[in-house]
Amino acid sequence: MDPLKPDLRSWKLLFTLYKLAELGATSRTVKVSTEYLSEKIGASQQTASRHLINLEKIGWIKRTITPDGCLLKITSQGVAELKKLYSELRLIFESEYPPSITLEGVLFSGLGEGAYYVTKEGYRKQFMEKLGFDPYPGTLNIKLTTDYDVHALSELEAYPAVELEGFNDESRTFGPVKCYPAVINNKAKGAVIYAMRSHYGASVLEIVSPTFLRSNLKLKDGNKVKVEILILP
Amino acid sequence: MDPLKPDLRSWKLLFTLYKLAELGATSRTVKVSTEYLSEKIGASQQTASRHLINLEKIGWIKRTITPDGCLLKITSQGVAELKKLYSELRLIFESEYPPSITLEGVLFSGLGEGAYYVTKEGYRKQFMEKLGFDPYPGTLNIKLTTDYDVHALSELEAYPAVELEGFNDESRTFGPVKCYPAVINNKAKGAVIYAMRSHYGASVLEIVSPTFLRSNLKLKDGNKVKVEILILP
DNA sequence: ATTACTACGGATCGAGTAG
DNA sequence: TCTACTCGATCCGTAGTAA
Numbered sequence: 001m002d003p004l005k006p007d008l009r010s011w012k013l014l015f016t017l018y019k020l021a022e023l024g025a026t027s028r029t030v031k032v033s034t035e036y037l038s039e040k041i042g043a044s045q046q047t048a049s050r051h052l053i054n055l056e057k058i059g060w061i062k063r064t065i066t067p068d069g070c071l072l073k074i075t076s077q078g079v080a081e082l083k084k085l086y087s088e089l090r091l092i093f094e095s096e097y098p099p100s101i102t103l104e105g106v107l108f109s110g111l112g113e114g115a116y117y118v119t120k121e122g123y124r125k126q127f128m129e130k131l132g133f134d135p136y137p138g139t140l141n142i143k144l145t146t147d148y149d150v151h152a153l154s155e156l157e158a159y160p161a162v163e164l165e166g167f168n169d170e171s172r173t174f175g176p177v178k179c180y181p182a183v184i185n186n187k188a189k190g191a192v193i194y195a196m197r198s199h200y201g202a203s204v205l206e207i208v209s210p211t212f213l214r215s216n217l218k219l220k221d222g223n224k225v226k227v228e229i230l231i232l233p
Numbered sequence: 234m235d236p237l238k239p240d241l242r243s244w245k246l247l248f249t250l251y252k253l254a255e256l257g258a259t260s261r262t263v264k265v266s267t268e269y270l271s272e273k274i275g276a277s278q279q280t281a282s283r284h285l286i287n288l289e290k291i292g293w294i295k296r297t298i299t300p301d302g303c304l305l306k307i308t309s310q311g312v313a314e315l316k317k318l319y320s321e322l323r324l325i326f327e328s329e330y331p332p333s334i335t336l337e338g339v340l341f342s343g344l345g346e347g348a349y350y351v352t353k354e355g356y357r358k359q360f361m362e363k364l365g366f367d368p369y370p371g372t373l374n375i376k377l378t379t380d381y382d383v384h385a386l387s388e389l390e391a392y393p394a395v396e397l398e399g400f401n402d403e404s405r406t407f408g409p410v411k412c413y414p415a416v417i418n419n420k421a422k423g424a425v426i427y428a429m430r431s432h433y434g435a436s437v438l439e440i441v442s443p444t445f446l447r448s449n450l451k452l453k454d455g456n457k458v459k460v461e462i463l464i465l466p
Numbered sequence: 467a468t469t470a471c472t473a474c475g476g477a478t479c480g481a482g483t484a485g
Numbered sequence: 486t487c488t489a490c491t492c493g494a495t496c497c498g499t500a501g502t503a504a
Contacts, residue, residue: 012478015244022321028388029383031335034488041242046481049489067487068337071381086326088255098257102264104301130254148264148304150261155261224467241479245497267469280498300468311482457486 010058014085016041017060017078024072026082034068036148053159095233097159099228101226104147104177105142105205109221114139114193118208122174130162131191133210140184140213142205142225156180160232167185175205182207183228185217192229206214247318249274250282250293250311250446258307259315266302302367328394328466335461336382338375339436340452345374347426351441355400355407363395364412364424372426373417373446375438377457383436389413393465394427415440416461418450421428425462 023030052070055061056080061077064071074082091099098158119228120132122139127135144150145153159176178194190209213219252273267268271281285303288294293311297304307315324332348371350356360368377383393413401407411427423442438460446452 011248012241012244015241018322022332023310026325027331028334028385029381030331030336031379031385033486036335044240046480046489047241047473047478053489065488066379066381068379069487082322083326086319086322089251089315089322092254092259093319098260099255101257101261103267104264107320146264146299146301148262148299152261152264198408199354266467279470279500281496286470302468423476462492 002065013051013055013058013060014081014198015054016048017074018082018085018224020061020072021082025072026079029071029073031066031069031071036069041205053209061218091233097231097233099141099233100228100230101152101156102226103142103144104146104150104224104226105144105149106227107214107223108221109145110139110141112204114141114206114208116199119145120169120174122162123177126164127208128162131181133189135208135211136210138212139188140205140207140209140225140228143205144205149163153205154202156192156194156229162232164232179210181230183230184209184213185226186228188213188217192227246284246288246291246293246382247314249281250307251318252308252336253294253305254315258305259312262304262306264299264302264304269302275339277309324466330464330466332466333461334385334389335459336375336381336385336438337459338377338379338382340447340456340458341374341376341454343372343374343439345371347374347439347441350407353402355402356397356410359397360412360424360441363397364414366422366439369443369445371445373423373438373440373442373452373458375440375460377436377438386438387435389425389427389462395424395465412441414463416457416463417442417446418460419461421446421450425460 001013016037020030020032021039022039023032030116034049035045037052038045041048041051041215044233052061052063054073055078058064059075060081063073064075100182118127118135118139127133147223159180161180164177164179166174166176181190182190182192184190184207188209188211190207190213207213207227219225225227244355249270249453252270253263256265256273258407262374267281267285268371270285274281274284278345283293285296288311290294293314294416295306295308351360351368351372352370360366376397377386394413397410397412399409412424413427415423415425417440421442421444423440423446426439432441438459440446452458
């Protein structure tokens with residue numbers, strides 16, 4: 001029943017809350033009988049009553065019982081719950097792109113040159129500015145193993161990215177780079193560097209992060225790694 | 234499990250569908266394991282699996298099982314379900330007014346003059362045009378009995394209405410009238426006529442409909458009548 | 467590693483009913 | 486009438502496990 005950890009249980013209540021919102025309970029105090037509500041939610045009068053009791057308990061509605069119905073109003077907390085649902089759906093339907101893409105692959109040791117590029121001041125400054133972290137001097141190389149993952153990565157190209165500008169060094173030119181914020185193994189923050197180099201073809205993910213992930217996440221070569229790439233809205 | 238009649242049961246599946254949409258399954262084929270999905274919906278792997286089976290059964294998703302996860306895409310039918318939810322929420326939050334207001338009162342016999350006004354060609358024509366029905370020559374008078382109902386009726390004034398224009402007869406002038414489409418006792422279509430006359434003060438609802446409601450709904454003086462007033466978006 | 471079956475137990479529901 | 490309690494029945498999520 002913890003509203004902070006929405007699971008199937010509180011979702012049932014959210015459905016009832018949603019139906020109350022349909023009756024106008026977000027803006028006005030509405031009078032509904034539990035019998036009437038039960039028809040709206042497709043359950044029994046007793047279930048409707050119980051739901052109202054629980055909704056009041058978790059603070060999503062304010063309830064006053066009268067001899068011929070309940071006077072109900074959704075609290076600001078309840079409205080916030082519905083708005084959360086609403087804005088998530090808006091993101092899904094109004095955004096051109098999916099909110100995230102999750103890929104999986106196998107960790108392997110690269111040639112160590114990721115570190116070289118990442119520590120170049122020209123890039124490093126931009127990592128801090130645009131991604132919000134100072135990159136650990138080294139990258140994680142993930143080999144994609146399935147057709148699905150390779151294909152999904154190729155789709156990524158069309159999505160909006162964080163763009164790092166190219167720059168000139170004393171000795172050479174460094175090209176522009178595209179990055180995508182990402183979450184590694186559901187835990188660590190980082191970013192996928194797209195096409196920094198094409199040594200490995202289109203089936204390798206190169207990941208930069210603020211910490212040494214191999215030790216932080218206890219990763220070894222050959223481990224499966226999950227990378228959730230976040231698409232900018 | 235009937236998708237056309239959303240209840241607590243199908244809502245559970247809609248919840249899972251919504252979580253799949255968050256993963257981008259509306260626009261792409263996504264690979265998710267039932268274990269991963271179970272975390273997203275706050276349930277067990279087995280429950281996630283069952284939900285996917287049921288979602289496929291009712292045609293909301295297309296599913297391909299692979300050795301390391303399911304390839305899932307939400308069907309157009311599934312997307313339609315989510316859009317229905319989305320547009321309902323949009324109506325709730327983006328509309329200035331509640332979608333409907335339900336009032337209750339007691340039927341009583343009026344002075345019979347409702348019939349006089351309703352049959353005037355000047356009004357009758359507009360009823361047919363703007364409300365879509367030819368009014369039965371007679372109205373239903375509902376006396377509101379609780380403070381809640383009287384107060385709710387007074388709020389109605391601020392909401393957008395169907396406006397019938399005034400007109401001139403040989404003998405006199407008929408003023409403009411505001412109407413609200415309504416459903417009587419969850420069954421019959423009709424309309425509330427607002428302030429056609431103020432004989433009864435602010436605690437009486439006058440209802441016009443295409444049929445003789447007293448016989449149609451088996452109503453007698455003193456019966457409780459429920460009127461759901463529909464607010465224009 | 468997956469998916470998804472069976473068995474079980476607790477959560478939830480609806481009938482009856484009290485207040 | 487209304488709400489909401491108790492109490493069986495049912496449902497459904499979970500554990501264990503097969504494929």
